Amino acid sequence: SVDVTWTPAWDRTEGEERARALFASVYGTAPAGVWSAPGRVNLIGEHTDYNGGLALPIALPHRTYAAVSRRDDDVVRLVSAQEPTGVREVRLADAVPGAVTGWAAYVVGVAWALREAGHAVGGFDLAIDSCVPFGAGLSSSAALEASVAVALDALHDLGLAGTVDAAGAATDDAGRSTLAQVCVRAENEMAGAPTGGMDQAASLRARAGHALLLDCLDGSVQHVPFDLAAHGLALLVVDTRAEHSHVSGEYAQRRASCEEAARRLGVGTLREVADDPQAAARALAALAAGEDGDLLVRRVRHVVDEIARVGEFVTHLGTGDVTGVGPAMDASHDSLRDDYEVSCRELDLAVDTARASGAHGARMTGGGFGGSAIALVDAGAVEGVAQAVADAFAAAGLHAPAFAVAVAGPPAG
Numbered sequence: 371s372v373d374v375t376w377t378p379a380w381d382r383t384e385g386e387e388r389a390r391a392l393f394a395s396v397y398g399t400a401p402a403g404v405w406s407a408p409g410r411v412n413l414i415g416e417h418t419d420y421n422g423g424l425a426l427p428i429a430l431p432h433r434t435y436a437a438v439s440r441r442d443d444d445v446v447r448l449v450s451a452q453e454p455t456g457v458r459e460v461r462l463a464d465a466v467p468g469a470v471t472g473w474a475a476y477v478v479g480v481a482w483a484l485r486e487a488g489h490a491v492g493g494f495d496l497a498i499d500s501c502v503p504f505g506a507g508l509s510s511s512a513a514l515e516a517s518v519a520v521a522l523d524a525l526h527d528l529g530l531a532g533t534v535d536a537a538g539a540a541t542d543d544a545g546r547s548t549l550a551q552v553c554v555r556a557e558n559e560m561a562g563a564p565t566g567g568m569d570q571a572a573s574l575r576a577r578a579g580h581a582l583l584l585d586c587l588d589g590s591v592q593h594v595p596f597d598l599a600a601h602g603l604a605l606l607v608v609d610t611r612a613e614h615s616h617v618s619g620e621y622a623q624r625r626a627s628c629e630e631a632a633r634r635l636g637v638g639t640l641r642e643v644a645d646d647p648q649a650a651a652r653a654l655a656a657l658a659a660g661e662d663g664d665l666l667v668r669r670v671r672h673v674v675d676e677i678a679r680v681g682e683f684v685t686h687l688g689t690g691d692v693t694g695v696g697p698a699m700d701a702s703h704d705s706l707r708d709d710y711e712v713s714c715r716e717l718d719l720a721v722d723t724a725r726a727s728g729a730h731g732a733r734m735t736g737g738g739f740g741g742s743a744i745a746l747v748d749a750g751a752v753e754g755v756a757q758a759v760a761d762a763f764a765a766a767g768l769h770a771p772a773f774a775v776a777v778a779g780p781p782a783g
């Protein structure tokens with residue numbers, strides 16, 4: 371068998387120290403503070419957020435750390451331990467959509483979107499370090515945006531982020547909802563990635579020890595207790611290392627298909643047909659009769675069924691029958707693979723191998739086309755399932771995957 375690579379989360383002190391040390395070495399002074407924000411895995415409810423649907427992410431213990439100080443001018447200087455490009459400098463006056471490229475767009479985009487929302491935000495110096503695997507479908511971009519959002523909130527007394535208590539719960543969810551929308555604007559308009567809002571909500575509004583039941587129709591959230599260890603279980607994350615990007619066209623195409631289907635059905639979002647099985651059946655029949663009927667039926671069927679699966683998952687958690695979520699996870703993956711067509715060879719191999727090695731359920735998580743899969747496994751089976759997946763990747767001649775164990779961590783703060 372091959373070596374298994376793990377990606378552990380840093381503890382908070384280590385993350386903060388790293389960002390602080392980078393800041394001091396680059397700018398020659400100490401930062402005003404260090405803020406951080408988590409990546410996420412979505413338990414279920416994939417490609418539902420931009421359809422007004424339900425999603426159920428948890429915040430990862432893996433976080434992005436931002437050491438930041440205010441400046442008196444409108445210059446943003448930024449450096450990241452993960453980027454070899456050195457210090458970048460952008461004037462906020464020049465920061466309009468399309469003008470800032472690469473990772474800086476996510477950072478500067480948050481300042482731009484805050485200004486667009488009427489907040490008096492000026493320049494700042496920033497140093498980033500992160501243990502959220504980059505480009506792994508674990509929301510490294512939302513973690514970056516959210517870390518900057520809570521930093522600017524604190525440095526400019528915007529009063530939106532509130533605090534996070536000792537139990538890992540945010541005190542001001544309404545303010546964080548506003549910050550999440552700011553981050554979505556940064557990502558959609560400055561970075562040009564047409565994503566929904568799940569990742570930013572997870573990073574800013576999640577609660578430690580809980581999954582975040584996010585209703586994307588009205589933006590409301592519920593915190594659902596999620597403590598796998600108490601049930602002798604664990605959530606294994608497989609980062610396939612197959613590269614994905616939501617700036618590229620496939621994600622936008624899926625979103626456009628859903629919007630086209632909603633337009634033909636005369637509804638604002640597909641959620642409107644999802645909650646009523648008869649309306650859903652009528653909608654699918656109507657779409658089948660039109661142009662591109664087969665494609666739109668498969669896309670809409672995924673969204674409708676996936677929203678129902680979120681409810682099923684939450685019901686099982688509520689009754690304490692946690693392994694009972696397995697079939698919903700499996701069905702979610704199969705639907706993303708066959709109907710929504712966003713899986714890939716690496717994700718399918720990770721999922722199939724985890725299932726064959728005893729996982730109660732397994733699925734891709736996040737937008738797909740690469741990225742990560744999750745598997746619900748007995749706590750004592752974590753190493754064995756990871757080994758089986760690593761061996762399967764080696765046998766298939768694929769890049770070695772990396773593994774993590776996900777527990778529900780606290781939100782940005």
Ligand code: GAF
Nearest residue numbers: 416417565566567568736737
């Ligand atoms: C990506 C997007 F950023 C989210 O908004 C969501 O659509 C997800 O893919 C799919 O559920 O993470």
